[in-house]
Amino acid sequence: MARAKSYDREVAVEAAMLAFWRKGYGALGVREIESETSINRFALQTDFGGKQGLFLEALQRYLEISADTALKPLQSGGLNALIAFFRQLAQGDAEDPRDEGCLMVNTVIENSYLEIDEVRDVTTNHYNNMQRMFELALGWAQEAGEITRDFERSSAAKMLLTFAMGVEVYVRMNGSVSAASTQVEFLVSQIESWRLRT
Amino acid sequence: MARAKSYDREVAVEAAMLAFWRKGYGALGVREIESETSINRFALQTDFGGKQGLFLEALQRYLEISADTALKPLQSGGLNALIAFFRQLAQGDAEDPRDEGCLMVNTVIENSYLEIDEVRDVTTNHYNNMQRMFELALGWAQEAGEITRDFERSSAAKMLLTFAMGVEVYVRMNGSVSAASTQVEFLVSQIESWRLRT
DNA sequence: AGAGATACTAGACACTTGTCTTGATAAGGA
DNA sequence: TCCTTATCAAGACAAGTGTCTAGTATCTCT
Numbered sequence: 001m002a003r004a005k006s007y008d009r010e011v012a013v014e015a016a017m018l019a020f021w022r023k024g025y026g027a028l029g030v031r032e033i034e035s036e037t038s039i040n041r042f043a044l045q046t047d048f049g050g051k052q053g054l055f056l057e058a059l060q061r062y063l064e065i066s067a068d069t070a071l072k073p074l075q076s077g078g079l080n081a082l083i084a085f086f087r088q089l090a091q092g093d094a095e096d097p098r099d100e101g102c103l104m105v106n107t108v109i110e111n112s113y114l115e116i117d118e119v120r121d122v123t124t125n126h127y128n129n130m131q132r133m134f135e136l137a138l139g140w141a142q143e144a145g146e147i148t149r150d151f152e153r154s155s156a157a158k159m160l161l162t163f164a165m166g167v168e169v170y171v172r173m174n175g176s177v178s179a180a181s182t183q184v185e186f187l188v189s190q191i192e193s194w195r196l197r198t
Numbered sequence: 199m200a201r202a203k204s205y206d207r208e209v210a211v212e213a214a215m216l217a218f219w220r221k222g223y224g225a226l227g228v229r230e231i232e233s234e235t236s237i238n239r240f241a242l243q244t245d246f247g248g249k250q251g252l253f254l255e256a257l258q259r260y261l262e263i264s265a266d267t268a269l270k271p272l273q274s275g276g277l278n279a280l281i282a283f284f285r286q287l288a289q290g291d292a293e294d295p296r297d298e299g300c301l302m303v304n305t306v307i308e309n310s311y312l313e314i315d316e317v318r319d320v321t322t323n324h325y326n327n328m329q330r331m332f333e334l335a336l337g338w339a340q341e342a343g344e345i346t347r348d349f350e351r352s353s354a355a356k357m358l359l360t361f362a363m364g365v366e367v368y369v370r371m372n373g374s375v376s377a378a379s380t381q382v383e384f385l386v387s388q389i390e391s392w393r394l395r396t
Numbered sequence: 397a398g399a400g401a402t403a404c405t406a407g408a409c410a411c412t413t414g415t416c417t418t419g420a421t422a423a424g425g426a
Numbered sequence: 427t428c429c430t431t432a433t434c435a436a437g438a439c440a441a442g443t444g445t446c447t448a449g450t451a452t453c454t455c456t
Contacts, residue, residue, distance in 0.1 A: 001423070001424050001425070001430080001431060001432080002422085002423060002424075002430085002431045002432035002433070003421070003422045003423050003424095003431080003432050003433045003434075004422080004423065004432090004433080005432090005433070005434095006433075006434070023311055024308070024311040026224050026225065026311075027224065027311040027312070029412075029413065029414085030413080030414060030415085031412090031413090031414095040433085040434060040435075041414090041415085041416095041434095041435090041436090042416095042433070042434060042435080043433075043434080044414095044415095045414095045415065045416080046432095046433085050414070050415070051414065051415090052414095100310070101307070101310070105307070105367055106307055108367060108370060108371045109299070109303070109304055109307040109308070109367065109370060110222070110307070110308065112298070112299070112304075112370050112371075112373075113221055113222040113224075113225040114225070123371065124371065127371065152384065154380070155380050155381065155383065155384040156384055158380050158381040158384065159361075159381040159384040159385055159388075161364075161368070161381070162361060162364035162365055162367075162368050162378065162381045163357075163360060163361050163364050164364065165363070165364035165367040165368060166359075166360035166361050166362065166363035166364025166365070166367070167360055167364070168367075169303055169306060169307065169360075169363040169364070169366075169367060170359070170360050170363060172306060172307060172310050173306045173310075173321065173322065173325065175310075180360065182352070182353050182356050183353065183356035183357040183359070183360045185353065186350065186353040186354055186356065186357040187357055190357075190388055193391065199400080199401065199402075199453070199454045199455065200400090200401050200402035200403070200452085200453060200454075201401080201402050201403045201404075201451075201452040201453045201454095202402090202403080202452080202453060203402090203403070203404095204403075204404070227442075227443070227444085228443080228444060228445085229442090229443095229444095238403085238404060238405075239404095239405090239406095239444090239445085239446095240403070240404060240405080240446095241403075241404080242444095242445095243444095243445065243446080244403085248444070248445070249444065249445090250444095
C-alpha cells in the first residue's frame with residue numbers, strides 16, 4: 001500500500017528528548033534534529049506538527065521515563081520514601097544524562113521567554129503533581145506516627161519542591177548530579193529532625 | 199572635538215540588563231536592544247564589543263544592583279541576618295522586575311546551551327560568593343553562640359544556596375516573587391530550629 | 397567659519413532559522 | 427507488472443540573526 005517509515009517513533013522521540021535536554025529548545029535546530037534523531041524534516045512536519053510538536057511529545061516522554069517513576073514510591077511511603085527520593089536525586093552514574101540538570105527546570109526557565117502555552121501547561125502540571133506527592137508522603141508519615149499531627153505538610157512540601165528545583169540548577173551549573181550530594185544529605189538530616197522520638 | 203554620544207552608558211546598561219532579564223540572551227535581538235535601550239547598532243559594536251559584550255556588562259551591573267547589596271548584611275550578622283535575607287527574597291513590590299526570577303539562575307540555565315566562558319565565570323563566581331556569605335553568617339552565629347560549635351556550616355550553606363536557587367525557579371514559574379513566601383517561611387522555621395535554647 | 401574627529405543612520409552582508417514544495421523512491425494489492 | 431499511496435531527499439523560501447560598511451550629521455577647537 002505505502003512505503004514504510006524510516007524511523008521508530010518511540011526511539012526517535014527518546015533521541016529528541018535527549019537532544020532537547022542537552023541543547024534546549026531554541027538552540028536545537030531542525031537540521032540538528034534530523035541528524036540526532038532519524039526523523040527527516042518532512043516527517044517532522046507531517047507526523048509531529050513541526051519542531052514545537054516534537055518538543056511537546058519529548059516533554060511527555062521525559063515525564064514518563066524520569067519523573068513519574070521517581071515520584072511513585074512517595075505515594076505509599078513516609079519519611080524514608082522522601083529521603084530515598086532526595087538521595088536518588090544526587091546519585092547518578094557516569095555519563096548520566098541527568099548531569100544536564102532537569103529538562104523540566106530548563107524548560108520552565110526557557111519557556112518564560114518563549115511563552116508557549118502548551119509547554120507551560122506541562123511544566124506547571126508536573127510541579128503541582130510533584131508537590132502533591134511530597135504532601136502525600138508527609139501525610140503517610142503522619143498516619144504512621146513518624147511526625148506530629150499538626151506538622152505543616154503543605155508548607156513543607158513547597159519547601160521540598162523548591163529545594164528539588166534548586167538541586168537541578170545546581171547540577172546543571174556543575175555538570176554533575178553527584179555535586180549536589182552534600183546539600184541533599186543536609187536536607188536529609190533536616191527531615192530526620194522532624195521525626196518524633198519514640 | 200567630537201560628537202557627543204546619544205546615550206548615557208549607565209542608563210543604557212541598566213535598560214539592557216532589564217531586557218536580558220525579561221527575554222534572555224538568545225531571544226533578545228540586537229534590533230530589540232536598539233529600541234529598548236538607546237544604544238544604536240554601531241555603538242553596540244564599537245563601545246561594547248557586540249551583543250555578547252553588552253550582556254557581560256549587564257550581568258556585572260545586575261550583581262552590583264541586586265545581589266551584592268542583598269548579600270552584604272550576611273557578612274556581619276548571624277541567624278537573623280540569614281532569615282532577613284530569605285524573607286527579602288520572597289518580598290517584592292508590585293511590578294517588581296524580580297518577578298522574572300533571578301538573572302543569574304536564568305543565565306546558568308541558558309548558558310549551559312551557549313557555553314560562553316566569560317559568562318560561566320560570572321555565574322560560578324557569583325554563586326561561590328553567595329555560598330561563602332552564607333557560611334560567614336553561620337560562622338558569625340557560632341561565634342555569638344546562636345548555634346552549636348560543631349554545626350556543619352559548609353553543608354548548611356550549600357543547602358541554603360540550593361534552596362535560594364530553587365526559589366528563583368519557582369518565582370519565574372509563577373511570575374511572582376511573593377509566590378515563594380510559604381516555603382521561605384518554612385525554611386525560616388527550620389533555621390530557627392537550629393538555634394540553641396538559652 | 398572652517399577643519400578635524402567622532403558618533404549616528406541606514407542599508408548591505410552572509411548566515412541561520414522553521415516551514416513548504418517538488419520530484420524521486422519504495423511498498424503492497426490487483 | 428502496473429498502479430496507488432505514502433514517505434523520503436533535497437532544495438527553495440521568506441524571515442530573522444549579529445556584524446560590517448558607507449555616507450551623513452554633530453560636536454569642539456582653531
